[in-house]
Amino acid sequence: MTEARIIELKNIAxxxxxxxxxxxxxxxxxxxxxxxxIADIMAYVYFEKMNIDPKAxxxxxxxxxxxxxxxxxxxxxxxxxxxxxxxxxxxxxxRKIDSYLQGxxxxxxxxxxxxxxxxxxxxxxxxxxxxxxxKIDGKDYRVYTVIGDGExxxxxxxxxxxxxxxYKLDNLCVILDLNGLQIxxxxxxxxxxxPHDKKFEAFGFHVITxxxxxxxxxxxxxxEAESVKGKPTVIIAKTTKGKGVSFMENSVNWHGAAxxxxxxxxxxxxxxxxxx
Amino acid sequence: MADVKKIATREAYGNALCALAPKYxxxxxxxxxxxxxxxxxxxxxxxxxxxxxxxxxGNMMSVAAGIASTGKPVFASSFAMFAxxxxxxxxxxxxxxxxxxxxxxxxxxxxxxxEDGATHQCNEDFATMRSIPGMVIINPCDGVEATAxxxxxxLHQGPVYMRFGRYALPIINGDDxxxxxxxxxxxxDGTDVTLVGTGFMVSVCLDARELLAKEGISARVINIHTIxxxxxxxxxxxAKETGALVTAEEHTIMGGLGSAVAEVLVENHPAPMARVxxxxxxxxxxxxxxxMEYYGLTAxxxxxxxxxxxxxx
Numbered sequence: 001m002t003e004a005r006i007i008e009l010k011n012i013a014x015x016x017x018x019x020x021x022x023x024x025x026x027x028x029x030x031x032x033x034x035x036x037x038i039a040d041i042m043a044y045v046y047f048e049k050m051n052i053d054p055k056a057x058x059x060x061x062x063x064x065x066x067x068x069x070x071x072x073x074x075x076x077x078x079x080x081x082x083x084x085x086x087x088x089x090x091x092x093x094x095r096k097i098d099s100y101l102q103g104x105x106x107x108x109x110x111x112x113x114x115x116x117x118x119x120x121x122x123x124x125x126x127x128x129x130x131x132x133x134x135k136i137d138g139k140d141y142r143v144y145t146v147i148g149d150g151e152x153x154x155x156x157x158x159x160x161x162x163x164x165x166x167y168k169l170d171n172l173c174v175i176l177d178l179n180g181l182q183i184x185x186x187x188x189x190x191x192x193x194x195p196h197d198k199k200f201e202a203f204g205f206h207v208i209t210x211x212x213x214x215x216x217x218x219x220x221x222x223x224e225a226e227s228v229k230g231k232p233t234v235i236i237a238k239t240t241k242g243k244g245v246s247f248m249e250n251s252v253n254w255h256g257a258a259x260x261x262x263x264x265x266x267x268x269x270x271x272x273x274x275x276x
Numbered sequence: 277m278a279d280v281k282k283i284a285t286r287e288a289y290g291n292a293l294c295a296l297a298p299k300y301x302x303x304x305x306x307x308x309x310x311x312x313x314x315x316x317x318x319x320x321x322x323x324x325x326x327x328x329x330x331x332x333x334g335n336m337m338s339v340a341a342g343i344a345s346t347g348k349p350v351f352a353s354s355f356a357m358f359a360x361x362x363x364x365x366x367x368x369x370x371x372x373x374x375x376x377x378x379x380x381x382x383x384x385x386x387x388x389x390x391e392d393g394a395t396h397q398c399n400e401d402f403a404t405m406r407s408i409p410g411m412v413i414i415n416p417c418d419g420v421e422a423t424a425x426x427x428x429x430x431l432h433q434g435p436v437y438m439r440f441g442r443y444a445l446p447i448i449n450g451d452d453x454x455x456x457x458x459x460x461x462x463x464x465d466g467t468d469v470t471l472v473g474t475g476f477m478v479s480v481c482l483d484a485r486e487l488l489a490k491e492g493i494s495a496r497v498i499n500i501h502t503i504x505x506x507x508x509x510x511x512x513x514x515a516k517e518t519g520a521l522v523t524a525e526e527h528t529i530m531g532g533l534g535s536a537v538a539e540v541l542v543e544n545h546p547a548p549m550a551r552v553x554x555x556x557x558x559x560x561x562x563x564x565x566x567x568m569e570y571y572g573l574t575a576x577x578x579x580x581x582x583x584x585x586x587x588x589x
Contacts, residue, residue, distance in 0.1 A: 060347070107345070107374050115345060116374040119365060122338045126370055129342020129350075132327065136303065136348070156366075159335035167327070 001048070006215045007276045012082065013043035014274050017244045019078025019091045021271065023101075025264040026092035030103070033254040035075035037179040037212070037239040038146055042079040044218045045144055045175075054084035057111045063141050064130045066115045068123025069148035069177060070104040071256070076113065077101055085112035121154030123147070124174060128164050131172040131232075142226070146175045150182030152193040158203065164232040165204030172232040173225045174205070177212065179241035181252045196236055205234045212237030245270055282444040285475075286383040288422035289440045290314025293351060294321050296427055302349040305340055307333045312442075313353040313383040333358040337366035337378070344376040349430060352378055356385035356398035356439055360405055371435050372408040378436075379429045385415070385439035386526030387554060387571055388476055388564045397559035402503050403531025405437040412436040412457065413503040417478035418447050421501055424455030432457060441476055441526075443564045448479050460507035466496035469582045470514035470521045474500045474533045477524035477552070477573065484524075484578035495582060503533060508540045515547040520585035522550050524578055529553035548588035550581040 001009075016039045024030035046052070050063040067076045074094060081088040093099035100109040104118025114130070117123040127145035134141050147157060164172050176196055184190045193199075197207050206228040210217040218237075225233035241255070242248030245267040259267055293304060294317055308331045310316035319326040329336035333354050340352040352359070359382040360367065371378045382401060389397045405413050412432060416422035422440060429436040448463075463478065464485055473481035478499045485495040496518055498510055514521060521541070523534040534551030541547055554571050568574055 066342075115342065116369070119369045121334075122341075122366055122370050125335045125338030125366075126342035126345065128335075129339035129344075130346055131342075132339065133343045133346040133348055136325075136343075137346070156332075156334050156338070159330075159332035160338070162332065163329060163335055163339060166330075 001215065001219050009043050009047060009215050011275055012047050013040045014244070014271055015082050016043055016075065016078045018268060018271050019081060019088065020074040021245065021259060021264060021267045023074045023077065023091040023094040024258040027095040027258060029258050030074055030095060031071045031256050032074065032258065033181070033241045033248060033251070034069060034148060034177065034179060035072040036243045036245060036248065037241045038072060038075050038177050039243065040213045040215065041146065041175055041218060041237055042075050044215060044222070046079045046083050049222055050144070051141065054112065057085060061139055061141055064114045064127070064143045066123045066127040066130070066143070066145040067105055067117055068127065068145050069120065069151050070117030070123060073103065073105050076105055077110070080110070080112040086110070120148070120151040121156030124157055125160040125163070127172060128160050128169060131164070131169040132167055134171050135167070135169070141171070143172050144175065146177055149176060149178045149180065149187050149193060149196070152176065152196060153191045161200065161203040161205065168230050169232045170229050173222070174232065174234040176234060176236045177239055178236055179239045181241045181255065183255050185252055200234045204231055206231050207234055207236065209236040209238070212239035213243060244274060280446040282446050283419035284442055284444045285416050285419060285422035285440040286314045286442060288419035289381055289383065289426055289438070290317035292423045292426035293318040296430060297322050297325065300430055302351060302430065303327060303343060305329050305336050305350060305352045307331055307336045307354045307358065309354055313381060315351070315353045315381065333363040334366045337363040338370040340378045341370035341374065341376045344378050349377045349379065351381050353381040353383065355396060356382035356401045357396055360401035360437065361398060364404055368408050372411055375410055375434050377433060380437045381440065382437060383440040384442045386441060386476065387559050387567050387573065388441050388443040388526060390442065390564045390567065391561050393561035394558040399526070399528045399554045399559065401437070401439060402525070402527050402533060406504050406531065406536065410434060411504060414501055415439045415475040415503055416501050417473070417475055417499050418445050418449055420447055420449040420451070420453050421455060424453060425501065428455050428457045439475065443476070445476060446479050448482065458502045458505050458507060460510035461499040461501065462510070463497040463499050466494040467518055468494045469586050470496040470498060470518045471524065471578060471582065472498045472500055472511070472521055472533065472537055473524045474503060476526045480573065480575050481524055481578060483575035484582065487575055487579045488582055493582065493586070500533060503536060506536050506540060508544065511537055511540045512544045515541055515545040519589045520548045522552060522578055522581045522585055524552040524573070526573060527553055529555055548585040550585050552578050552581055
């Protein structure tokens with residue numbers, strides 16, 4: 001990527017973050033912390049990597065994305081809206097009774113959502129199913145899924161990992177959002193799921209560890225993942241929960257709380273100052 | 277009955293998958309029980325369309341959802357206990373909520389699992405699966421019905437839960453049998469009482485009808501193969517015409533066929549009814565005939581309940 005493209009992606013990620021803050025502020029609830037942590041990855045995947053067409057969200061040969069950590073739906077919605085799947089103005093209807101933007105992603109209501117998720121551990125398995133179907137049908141689409149570090153405490157994540165490696169799903173790329181915090185506190189204190197790299201490696205994954213906010217590193221990791229054959233790849237993305245909003249960064253309090261009017265104004269001001 | 281042909285509905289399931297394979301595009305998943313669920317028959321003939329998920333039923337159900345999301349129907353098989361119990365939440369959230377085209381082939385349903393005992397005798401699956409919006413539930417009464425039900429399930433767009441049994445059951449339907457999803461089947465007419473059976477208990481209801489006839493009581497027998505959506509019309513008609521009903525199922529009396537029938541009657545045409553089933557208790561080890569006797573899943577018990585409801589008219 002050129003330096004100019006990286007600047008573009010940074011600005012897109014910033015727009016995605018603003019959408020996250022606007023949506024959760026309007027909803028007066030939701031999960032901004034883990035949404036902000038994946039904004040850079042979402043910008044890269046949807047604006048640089050995936051073979052998708054907002055005008056044909058159900059195209060057979062498209063790449064697929066499963067937000068296994070479904071509670072960070074604001075990040076997915078904001079990304080899809082900015083990518084042209086639906087109007088950005090709709091983001092503020094998040095979680096409202098007459099809105100199609102449910103608290104957790106619904107594949108039947110939201111254009112561009114490839115799988116309904118929310119219950120942790122289920123999305124990565126569904127992504128495995130999509131990848132297997134691609135193999136069965138001889139299609140060359142790729143499947144991406146973002147899981148949470150807290151989510152990795154779910155046994156199903158490891159059932160899915162066994163499955164992905166057993167069936168050599170090299171068209172599957174798992175991204176672990178390693179922001180270090182879950183609802184009850186730091187992951188290492190609540191129920192330590194680390195070391196992730198050694199666990200995934202032992203299951204048979206190709207493991208890449210990166211700074212999840214560095215676009216050069218993100219690009220290199222996704223390129224490497226695509227080149228690995230015979231096994232799935234996991235990109236362990238070290239991120240900052242709440243990234244981009246000073247008072248939300250590295251704070252467990254912003255896992256599942258929305259900004260009030262005052263906090264919203266401060267957050268938007270900070271994010272606006274980040275445009276390059 | 278000695279000369280009546282018998283086959284377990286799970287066997288019919290495995291054979292039906294093979295018969296449908298050349299005609300339709302689908303894949304089959306199992307969780308290390310292919311030999312028992314009889315998907316092994318399919319695996320042998322169509323190894324490229326069969327995928328073992330190992331002993332990880334939750335993952336299997338979500339994988340099935342992922343495959344189905346690409347447009348390919350999936351049969352996902354395990355024992356009823358694990359398909360509907362262990363993987364309940366995956367069935368609800370990965371398959372039920374998005375309404376994906378997954379057909380759950382749950383074998384070893386009910387008490388007739390036999391000697392394996394309580395941990396493997398699933399008497400709760402109708403209740404749990406019935407609570408999932410949009411889930412179709414089929415419980416065939418013999419091999420003929422099971423074979424037809426598998427194709428009907430495949431042709432239905434959306435999630436279907438099919439319960440099959442381990443134990444060989446008598447064939448009570450003819451080769452010309454036509455399966456209609458959601459339609460109860462009038463197996464034998466009668467005027468004094470209606471016996472509503474499902475699965476294994478349909479043939480037991482027919483036996484009970486013969487015993488009642490000897491005492492001068494005319495019993496109608498209805499086969500409810502589709503537990504959900506249930507055929508309201510045939511039940512309301514039976515309540516109006518016979519005035520009393522007995523339900524019979526290899527399932528807890530809470531939340532299954534008996535409850536579903538009661539729900540229909542109480543809101544449309546209340547009539548005296550009784551439920552034959554497993555009465556709020558766990559199963560145990562034993563031979564199938566011994567277990568059926570132990571839990572009152574017998575023609576004699578249905579007869580006793582029938583006389584009781586007739587008195588309450």
